[in-house]
Amino acid sequence: MLTRRALALAPLAAAMPARAGEPRLVVAGGGIAEILCALGARAQIAGVDSTVLFPTALRRLPQIGYLRSLSAEGVLSLRPDLLVAAHEAGPPEVLDQLERAGVRMVRVGRIHDPVSLVAAIRMVAAALDRSAEGERLAAALTADFAALARFAADPPQRPRVVFVLAIGGGAPQAAGRETAADAMLGLAGAENVVADYRGYRPVSAESLLAASPEAVVTTSHTVAALGGVEGIAAIPALAVLPAVRRRRIVALDSLYLLGFGPRTAHAARDLAAALHEAGRVPALPHRAWLDDVA
Structure with a gap:
């Protein structure tokens, strides 16, 4: 159930608009926040969870709790147009509560290798209508991982x-x-x-x-x-x-x-x-x- 405090804070948060025509974002997940910044969406981020540590300026934004134990109040008080959440975000009942409250959400799949990272970038970029930026970022990372893979495939030794x-x-x-x-x-x-x-x-x-x-x-x-x-x-x-x-x-x-x-x-x-x-x-x-x- 939403508390009176969350409802009271909502008008104050709404008075802090995102950039014109771009969605106001709340982020759960340090790696996801870095993806958003690399896509050029940093100015749209209105709140973060405690795992968001880079760029360090994001630490000064309003907090919504820890990644695995998010605060519904904290998210709702910021009136996001979109919550972008890592695979580990939760607990499930809080995410369900946010969805019932009408919060639009993008749940990024588990990122565990270069392929899933590039897929996550494209997914987030599409949700933000930044597909061109997403393709540029994906191409750069694919090239970097390819260079590293050539070394890792046949290193001088494998410690x-x-x-x-x-x-x-x-x-x-x-x-x-x-x-x-x-x-x-x-x-x-x-x-x-x-x-x-x-x-x-x-x-x-x-x-x-x-x-x-x-x-x-x-x-x-x-x-x-x-x-x-x-x-x-x-x-x-x-x-x-x-x-x-x-x-x-x-x-x-x-x-x-x-x-x-x-x-x-x-x-x-x-x-x-x-x-x-x-x-x-x-x-x-x-x-x-x-x-x-x-």
């Missing part, structure tokens, strides 16, 4: 890597098959040593030693939360690994590495450069959507 997230005080969580992390390792020409399960699961020192990774990949958020690289090295399940003792630890920004937005090809290229001899990894053209402009 064995484990991707971990340290959650709470227990064992670190390692990425298995069908995760964004697993996909990024493949794009970077590396082998994920965790292949016997899907998703993330806690891993022990014994299982990691048996897998014998040559490097550990994680997010900069995880490293910061643990007080730096030394904090990673202090985790018992990781401290025993020769790769950790040699400080073969690669950390990249979470959204950049796992967001599967327009920056994904460059993120995979940066990961490849960190895991291989950097000089052997092809450079990619600079793209406007890489810039964090105000």
Whole structure:
């Protein structure tokens, strides 16, 4: 049920018009927001969820909650013409409530590889009547991924890597098959040593030693939360690994590495450069959507 507060806020939100003739957007999903910005629709975005972190100026917009636990009140108070939501957005009852309230919605499918990313770009571009911009963006990304694929298909070596997230005080969580992390390792020409399960699961020192990774990949958020690289090295399940003792630890920004937005090809290229001899990894053209402009 809609609260009186949501109904009271609606006229105030309606007083903040989008650009003339263009739909007013609310976005749920960091990668989706980056797609909208790369399509030239940034000025139309009126509100975002808490996973929208880039460009950083979007963080100052009104918030609608966390991606998986959105606030119906927050969305409705902004009076969007269109809610553009990632596959993971929810909960379902909130999305159902928004649809019953008349909110037009675009639900983007799961993005897990270059093909699904390009499909998502075309879908979002069509919904915004920006198909020409969508084709230009899709063509640029297709070219970038193709250049990276030529390297990943026959790298000088294929390093064995484990991707971990340290959650709470227990064992670190390692990425298995069908995760964004697993996909990024493949794009970077590396082998994920965790292949016997899907998703993330806690891993022990014994299982990691048996897998014998040559490097550990994680997010900069995880490293910061643990007080730096030394904090990673202090985790018992990781401290025993020769790769950790040699400080073969690669950390990249979470959204950049796992967001599967327009920056994904460059993120995979940066990961490849960190895991291989950097000089052997092809450079990619600079793209406007890489810039964090105000």
